[in-house]
Amino acid sequence: MPEALKSYVRYVDALNHRVGRVAMYLIFPMAGILLYATISRAVFGIPVNWVLETSQFILSAYYLLGGAYSMQLDSHVRMDLFYGRLSPRNKAVTDAFTILFVLFYLGVLLLGGISSTNYAITFGQKNYSAWAPPLWPIKIFMTAGIFLMLLQSISSLIKDIAIVRGKPIA
Secondary structure, rough: OOHHHHHHHHHHHHHHHHHHHHHHOOOOHHHHHHHHHHHHHHHHOOOOOOOOHHHHHHHHHHHHHHHHHHHHOOOOOOOOOOHHHOOHHHHHHHHHHHHHHHHHHHHHHHHHHHHHHHHHHHHHOOOOOOOOEEEEEHHHHHHHHHHHHHHHHHHHHHHHHHHHHOOOOO
């Protein structure tokens, strides 16, 4: 493999590792917000209308920014009947073929995410609720997460091709 591709794989893997490790900790602010809402309502009888949307936004950032990290660790859910029995080379061939569909899907999703984020920023789009938070922050996280997954998918494709060629990238 050319050194440029190896460098790309190392850089993208390192970037997604860092982003994924940071994203893991988003579960704590979300839990804190939900705990605050529970105590606020149960103890003081004061409902807070922003909690549900805020926790949904944090959860969305959590899984979108962590998606590339999950892909990198190969820890995503996979249902297989035959895949587990394949040799590492045949797994790489299968992965290299199927990742092409993922790349297409993520490319289309990224274009939609960019368009949606641009719309939210340009027109000040707000959620239709009593709290009416602006949607551009979560749409930026959404688009960034999709972009990182696209980069990680390309990295995975490069690594699979290297395995098929018999020269895996460490």
